[in-house]
Amino acid sequence: xxxxxxxxxxxxxxxxxxxxxxxxxxxxxxxxxxxxxxxxxxxxxxxxxxxxxxxxxxxxxxxxxxxxxxxxxxxxxxxxxxxxxxxxxxxxxxxxxxxxxxxxxxxxxxxxxxxxxxxxxxxxxxxxxxxxxxxxxxxxxxxxxxxxxxxxxxxxxxxxxxxxxxxxxxxxxxxxxxxxxxxxxxxxxxxxxxxxxxxxxxxxxxxxxxxxxxxxxxxxxxxxxxxxxxxxxxxxxxxxxxxxxxxxxxxxxxxxxxxxxxxxxxxxxxxxxxxxxxxxxxxxxxxxxxxxxxxxxxxxxx
Amino acid sequence: xxxxxxxxxxxxxxxxxxxxxxxxxxxxxxxxxxxxxxxxxxxxxxxxxxxxxxxxxxxxxxxxxxxxxxxxxxxxxxxxxxxxxxxxxxxxxxxxxxxxxxxxxxxxxxxxxxxxxxxxxxxxxxxxxxxxxxxxxxxxxxxxxxxxxxxxxxxxxxxxxxxxxxxxxxxxxxxxxxxxxxxxxxxxxxxxxxxxxxxxxxxxxxxxxxxxxxxxxxxxxxxxxxxxxxxxxxxxxxxxxxxxxxxxxxxxxxxxxxxxxxxxxxxxxxxxxxxxx
Numbered sequence: 001x002x003x004x005x006x007x008x009x010x011x012x013x014x015x016x017x018x019x020x021x022x023x024x025x026x027x028x029x030x031x032x033x034x035x036x037x038x039x040x041x042x043x044x045x046x047x048x049x050x051x052x053x054x055x056x057x058x059x060x061x062x063x064x065x066x067x068x069x070x071x072x073x074x075x076x077x078x079x080x081x082x083x084x085x086x087x088x089x090x091x092x093x094x095x096x097x098x099x100x101x102x103x104x105x106x107x108x109x110x111x112x113x114x115x116x117x118x119x120x121x122x123x124x125x126x127x128x129x130x131x132x133x134x135x136x137x138x139x140x141x142x143x144x145x146x147x148x149x150x151x152x153x154x155x156x157x158x159x160x161x162x163x164x165x166x167x168x169x170x171x172x173x174x175x176x177x178x179x180x181x182x183x184x185x186x187x188x189x190x191x192x193x194x195x196x197x198x199x200x201x202x203x204x205x206x207x208x209x210x211x212x213x214x215x216x217x218x219x220x221x222x223x224x225x226x227x228x229x230x231x232x233x234x235x236x237x238x239x240x241x242x243x244x245x246x247x248x249x250x251x252x253x254x255x256x257x258x259x260x261x262x263x264x265x266x267x268x269x270x271x272x273x274x275x276x277x278x279x280x281x282x283x284x285x286x287x288x289x290x291x292x293x294x295x296x297x298x299x300x301x302x
Numbered sequence: 303x304x305x306x307x308x309x310x311x312x313x314x315x316x317x318x319x320x321x322x323x324x325x326x327x328x329x330x331x332x333x334x335x336x337x338x339x340x341x342x343x344x345x346x347x348x349x350x351x352x353x354x355x356x357x358x359x360x361x362x363x364x365x366x367x368x369x370x371x372x373x374x375x376x377x378x379x380x381x382x383x384x385x386x387x388x389x390x391x392x393x394x395x396x397x398x399x400x401x402x403x404x405x406x407x408x409x410x411x412x413x414x415x416x417x418x419x420x421x422x423x424x425x426x427x428x429x430x431x432x433x434x435x436x437x438x439x440x441x442x443x444x445x446x447x448x449x450x451x452x453x454x455x456x457x458x459x460x461x462x463x464x465x466x467x468x469x470x471x472x473x474x475x476x477x478x479x480x481x482x483x484x485x486x487x488x489x490x491x492x493x494x495x496x497x498x499x500x501x502x503x504x505x506x507x508x509x510x511x512x513x514x515x516x517x518x519x520x521x522x523x524x525x526x527x528x529x530x531x532x533x534x535x536x537x538x539x540x541x542x543x544x545x546x547x548x549x550x551x552x553x554x555x556x557x558x559x560x561x562x563x564x565x566x567x568x569x570x571x572x573x574x575x576x577x578x579x
Contacts, residue, residue, distance in 0.1 A: 026480045030397030031409065034390040034455060041428065041447040042416050048427035105318045110311060114564070119322035122329065125556040127509040129527035130549050134332050137545055146331045149348035174328065182568055206310070235420050238511040242531055256422045263426050264516075276423040287418045 053273035071274030080250055081275060084258040085282075088236060091169040092229045098173060099180025099225065100218070104210075106181075107188040117185070124178035128238030135171045136243050158244050161251040168240055168252045175239065176232070180225050187221035188214070220293065227290040234283055255279050332553075336360065336546035343542035359543035360551070368521065369548055372529035373555075379444045379514075379525060380507040386449045387503050388496060395458035396484055400470075410459075416452035422512060429516055439520040448507055454499055461495045462488065497566050505556060505567075526552050 053072070056065045075081050106116045123131065139146045140157035148154055157167040195213050204212075237256040240246060246253035246261065253261075256279065263272025331350075335343055336359050338352030363369055397403075398410050428447055429438075437443035465488065473483045489496070514525045521529065530552055560567055 027397050027401030027403035027406065030393045030401060030480075030484075031403075034394035034413075034450075035409065037386075037390065037446060038413060038416065038450045038452065040450075041431075042419060042424065042450040042452075043412075045424045045427035045431055046419060048430065049424065052427060052430075102321070105314060105321070109314045109318050111315060116318055116322055117568075118560075118564075119325050122557060122560070123325070125505065125509075125560050126553045127527040127530075127556075128511045129531040130553045133530060133545060134328055134549050137542060138331055138335055139328055144344045144346050144348065146328065146348070149346060152347075174325065186568075231420075235422055237422060259422075260425070269426050269430075273426055276426065280418075280420060280423045283420050284418050 049273045049276060052270055053277050055270045056268075057270045058267045067270070071271045072278070074271065075275050075278055080253070081255065081258060081278075083250060084253045084255045088233050088254045089230065090165065090233075091172050091236070092226065092233050094169065094173050095177055095180055095229050095233075096222070096225050098177050100184050100222070102177065102181045103184030103188055104214070107185060117182075120181050121178035123175045126175065128175075129242060131171065131175045132239045132242035135174075135239075139171075140167060159248060161249045164244055164248055164252045168243060171239055171243070172236065179232075180229065183221060183225055183228075184218065187218055191217045223293045224290070227286055227293060230286050231283060231290070234279060234286070329553075332546045332549050336543055336550050338543050340541055340543045343546075344540075359541075359547035363544050363547045363551065368529060369526070369551060371522065372524050372526040373551075375441070375444075375523060375529075376508055376526040379441055380504050382441070382445050383448045383507045384500050384503045386445070387451055387454055388500050390449060391451065391454040391499075392458050392489065392492070392496065393484070395455050396462050396488060398455075399459050399462035400467075401480065413452045413455055416450075417456060421447075425512065425516060428513075432517055437517070439518055439523050441523065443517045444514050444523070444525065447513060448510065451503070454503065457499060458492075458495065461492060465491060494566070497563075501559070501563055501566055505559075508556060 054066060054068060056067050056071075102120050106113060106120070109116065136158070140148075142148060142154060142156060142159075145157075147157065155163070158164050191214065195217075196209055199209050199213060233254075235256065236254045237260065240252050240254055240257055241260070244252045246257045255275065259272045259275040259279065262275065263269050334350050337355050337357070339354060339356055339358065342349065342352030394413070398406060424447070432438050432443050435443075437446070469491065470483050470487060473487055478486070509527065510525075511527045511531070515528045515531065518524045518528055521532075524532065530548055
């Protein structure tokens with residue numbers, strides 16, 4: 001690679017296998033536009049954020065004293081951060097289970113599949129602001145909201161600290177379960193039909209087939225869905241910011257909301273950056289698990 | 303074909319149908335509310351249809367102009383982000399997959415590592431950068447950070463690796479250069495994956511909230527989600543029919559796109575899922 005021959009632009013490579021080697025300058029030109037944007041708007045702010053997290057900088061940019069790891073120490077000792085982290089992970093279970101249930105139903109049903117697929121996937125296509133406004137104003141509304149109105153109850157879905165988190169989770173499930181549903185649906189379609197036929201000859205019941213064929217065959221997909229969902233949950237912000245602002249009494253605050261609040265409302269950008277970096281490290285950890293799962297999956301496909 | 307209408311199928315149909323009704327009810331409720339006269343929107347007990355069916359709420363919402371402006375901002379920014387992302391990513395992916403240059407492996411590793419960086423971690427430093435560059439409250443401020451999407455490079459890189467080199471060799475022999483081969487052979491060949499990636503990028507950008515929310519504080523540059531979140535509640539007060547009309551108008555474009563591109567979107571989701579994002 002170090003002994004590259006300069007090729008005049010437009011010249012045809014002589015040897016077939018040497019095609020790539022002759023175009024060194026072109027290779028870099030292909031990569032350059034993306035690289036510029038990538039460095040300017042991802043790598044650079046990432047480094048900037050790391051530096052910020054070690055200082056006491058506020059949003060106006062002043063008071064940027066170096067404080068070392070003090071911000072990190074403070075974050076780890078802050079019960080609000082742990083609470084927000086727990087809030088973040090809580091919604092994973094219903095999202096994965098319901099995604100699987102919907103996929104199993106739609107996969108096994110022979111009528112109007114497109115309609116069911118659209119029904120369960122449609123909310124995923126809505127912007128978070130739309131979802132939040134709809135649920136805040138017309139579903140959870142005390143009195144004439146769809147939930148209270150239909151069941152004749154008078155529950156403060158978003159106002160009760162014990163209930164608010166579950167209400168937010170319910171909205172998130174409604175909004176995003178369609179993604180997991182589609183991943184499961186794709187996985188179900190790739191299970192070879194002859195496995196079921198063989199089981200049918202052996203006289204297996206529907207339950208037997210589910211337990212000893214479908215679920216084991218879906219194991220890798222489940223691993224993937226769980227990890228993807230964890231990653232998505234760690235990044236939850238919009239609907240909670242818009243619906244409850246993290247309240248009441250911090251009961252719904254996810255970790256990014258927490259960082260946002262500290263940084264943009266509380267003006268402590270340095271501390272907010274430290275919280276963000278803790279989140280980042282968590283996401284890297286989860287991603288590495290995912291990478292391993294994915295590698296196994298690739299090997300199994302070979 | 304096994305028998306189509308068995309008792310088992312009937313049970314499944316009832317269960318799935320009931321769940322689908324539950325899942326669609328909030329959307330139906332939004333549409334129903336938007337079609338009522340304002341006075342009928344907060345009645346107890348609930349009524350799905352008001353005293354009359356009217357488009358007044360839509361007329362008022364569209365008449366104030368805000369939502370139209372935001373829709374234009376959303377469309378422009380989402381289209382520019384999609385075009386730039388797909389073009390830049392495809393070029394980079396091809397460069398990594400098919401050409402040799404010094405530092406190729408290191409650069410590729412750096413870019414793939416970027417997949418793990420959650421955009422939300424970048425908001426504070428990115429905002430500081432935008433202030434320094436004077437890009438707050440501009441379209442470019444909304445657009446540029448969203449173009450740096452390494453996951454798209456990864457998906458396309460994987461795809462280009464699978465394209466048989468023989469398809470390019472003939473063109474090289476005929477004297478075509480790398481760029482011509484890229485634009486006239488490789489890109490047309492990749493239409494399905496480019497479509498999936500484009501639609502996916504468009505949806506993500508159109509729905510993105512946090513970044514446009516931070517970088518646009520001026521109602522003239524706000525995107526649709528930001529405009530809705532920021533202003534609707536203040537402007538319309540408790541006019542529920544108008545709020546729901548805005549919700550329907552803002553939600554409709556992507557639902558329409560989905561109906562047209564269902565297969566590509568489903569494939570795109572499955573693909574990003576398999577690729578592990």
